[in-house]
Amino acid sequence: MEAQNAQRRSYQVVIAATRNMGIGIDMKLPWDLPNEYQFFQDVTSRTSDPRKRNATIMGRKSWEATPLEFRPLPGRLNVVLTRSNCHSIPTDDDNVMVCGSMESALELLAKPPYSFSIEKVFFIGGGELLRQYMNAPSCDAIHLTEVDISVPCDTFAPRVDTCLYRPWYSSLPVVENGIRYSFNTYVRRKDLISGSGVEAEQYSFLPKMVFERHEELGYLNLVQQIISHGDLNDNNTLLSKFGCQLRFNLRKTFPLLTTKKVFWVGVVEEILQLISGSTYPREKGIKHIWESDEAKEYLDSFGVDATEEDGDHPLLTGLYWRHSDASQELSQISDVINKIKNNSHDRGITLSACKLSLSSCQTFAQFYVANGELSCQIYQSSTEASLGIPFSIAAYSLLTCIIAHVCDVVAGDFIHLIGDAHVNTSHTKAIQKQLQISPKPFPILKINPEKTKIDHVEASDLDLLDV
Numbered sequence: 004m005e006a007q008n009a010q011r012r013s014y015q016v017v018i019a020a021t022r023n024m025g026i027g028i029d030m031k032l033p034w035d036l037p038n039e040y041q042f043f044q045d046v047t048s049r050t051s052d053p054r055k056r057n058a059t060i061m062g063r064k065s066w067e068a069t070p071l072e073f074r075p076l077p078g079r080l081n082v083v084l085t086r087s088n089c090h091s092i093p094t095d096d097d098n099v100m101v102c103g104s105m106e107s108a109l110e111l112l113a114k115p116p117y118s119f120s121i122e123k124v125f126f127i128g129g130g131e132l133l134r135q136y137m138n139a140p141s142c143d144a145i146h147l148t149e150v151d152i153s154v155p156c157d158t159f160a161p162r163v164d165t166c167l168y169r170p171w172y173s174s175l176p177v178v179e180n181g182i183r184y185s186f187n188t189y190v191r192r193k194d195l196i197s198g199s200g201v202e203a204e205q206y207s208f209l210p211k212m213v214f215e216r217h218e219e220l221g222y223l224n225l226v227q228q229i230i231s232h233g234d235l236n237d238n239n240t241l242l243s244k245f246g247c248q249l250r251f252n253l254r255k256t257f258p259l260l261t262t263k264k265v266f267w268v269g270v271v272e273e274i275l276q277l278i279s280g281s282t283y284p285r286e287k288g289i290k291h292i293w294e295s296d297e298a299k300e301y302l303d304s305f306g307v308d309a310t311e312e313d314g315d316h317p318l319l320t321g322l323y324w325r326h327s328d329a330s331q332e333l334s335q336i337s338d339v340i341n342k343i344k345n346n347s348h349d350r351g352i353t354l355s356a357c358k359l360s361l362s363s364c365q366t367f368a369q370f371y372v373a374n375g376e377l378s379c380q381i382y383q384s385s386t387e388a389s390l391g392i393p394f395s396i397a398a399y400s401l402l403t404c405i406i407a408h409v410c411d412v413v414a415g416d417f418i419h420l421i422g423d424a425h426v427n428t429s430h431t432k433a434i435q436k437q438l439q440i441s442p443k444p445f446p447i448l449k450i451n452p453e454k455t456k457i458d459h460v461e462a463s464d465l466d467l468l469d470v
């Protein structure tokens with residue numbers, strides 16, 4: 004955390020790097036990406052308090068590599084690190100400060116007047132300093148633009164140490180000047196952030212524009228919209244909104260929502276059951292997964308009575324997947340896999356997960372392959388927003404990840420289209436409370452690499468890390 008009263012400030016790294024972490028060639032950037040540069044400008048310049056500014060710490064060579072017309076970086080305190088005095092860095096400029104070490108810079112920034120006037124501290128390279136300080140204990144977060152190219156470089160950054168950091172956010176890939184890249188933020192694992200405060204506040208040190216990119220906020224905003232502006236039905240029991248879209252990036256993390264408990268065991272069981280095509284539970288001894296103790300506890304947490312009649316409970320609409328006969332389901336899944344493997348440009352790679360005529364929660368999935376990545380869009384005609392949407396996001400994301408895995412492609416996007424998204428009016432108070440919770444980093448899904456056939460995948464092959 005940015006402890007402004009501490010003896011030393013902490014900082015966040017902001018850099019862009021190629022696949023093999025190349026960051027420079029001949030004292031220049033190896034690409035021309037104006038929008039990427041704009042992101043750098045925005046993240047390092049913006050403050051929430053207009054009376055404050057941010058500091059950017061850089062090595063002497065990075066200072067010299069910055070074109071004359073851009074230095075000092077405007078609107079920021081430029082802190083230049085050098086061990087020698089013989090360089091022409093202006094010392095009479097209020098926007099420039101020269102320091103002999105990272106430690107002395109962070110100590111100075113923790114003392115008045117900087118402790119009051121500097122909001123955030125960003126460390127922006129270059130290679131020599133990144134090798135010393137990128138994964139160091141004072142680094143709270145790393146904002147890394149991953150540029151998907153392989154070009155000659157003479158300066159490199161170290162890789163992000165995933166034992167120390169976990170992904171907070173990864174943008175959908177963008178293409179500029181023919182180069183594909185994505186914006187990624189990694190945060191220090193929570194037990195490693197020194198002096199970390201209240202859990203909900205834990206990631207508030209991130210720049211607002213990055214914090215707000217967490218994909219779970221899209222879901223929370225939707226639920227808020229339903230509660231605040233939804234249409235009330237005739238007997239005042241449901242608030243609903245029609246025509247909603249949510250989007251999740253499956254490339255680095257898995258969207259098991261973090262602000263509410265999602266019944267992961269149930270998600271896995273439902274998906275494996277759907278894949279098997281069976282209408283019977285896989286586990287012997289459990290009549291139905293929704294009758295297990297864990298399911299009851301999950302439903303109880305939302306104030307739902309887990310009884311025999313649950314199948315008809317409106318809150319459970321969207322949780323149930325109604326299976327048609329085994330051979331039909333199996334053939335749909337096989338057809339999807341066959342097309343992804345052998346005819347990936349097919350425009351009709353689709354899967355209907357329920358008998359449309361029988362269910363009010365009709366779900367229809369379509370798959371799409373591009374750039375070696377498998378994306379999935381589902382349409383759900385009606386679903387309950389507090390339980391049903393989080394469950395469906397996890398279930399269909401899992402299905403996408405499993406299919407991508409057995410087809411040897413990368414999981415890409417998951418898009419959730421919802422016709423009627425609703426909440427029960429009697430639950431709005433409890434849901435409002437949940438909406439106050441800040442999201443945490445999503446977990447990471449690992450699938451047993453030895454399982455290459457879809458019907459061989461079992462629950463024990465699906466490992467959710469960092470839940």
Ligand SMILES: NC(=O)c1ccc[n+]([C@@H]2O[C@H](COP(=O)([O-])OP(=O)(O)OC[C@H]3O[C@@H](n4cnc5c(N)ncnc54)[C@H](OP(=O)(O)O)[C@@H]3O)[C@@H](O)[C@H]2O)c1
Nearest residue numbers: 018019026027030062063064065085086128129130131132
């Ligand atoms: N892609 C990106 O995001 C990005 C970001 C920044 C830079 N770059 C690129 O990176 C290259 C420059 O990086 P670089 O590795 O050559 O140099 P650098 O890390 O920017 O600067 C190295 C200099 O910093 C000073 N220094 C290093 N360690 C220090 C320490 N512990 N305490 C005090 N001062 C210290 C020394 O200056 P003295 O020699 O004066 O003592 C050293 O020569 C350029 O090509 C630039 O374009 C890319």
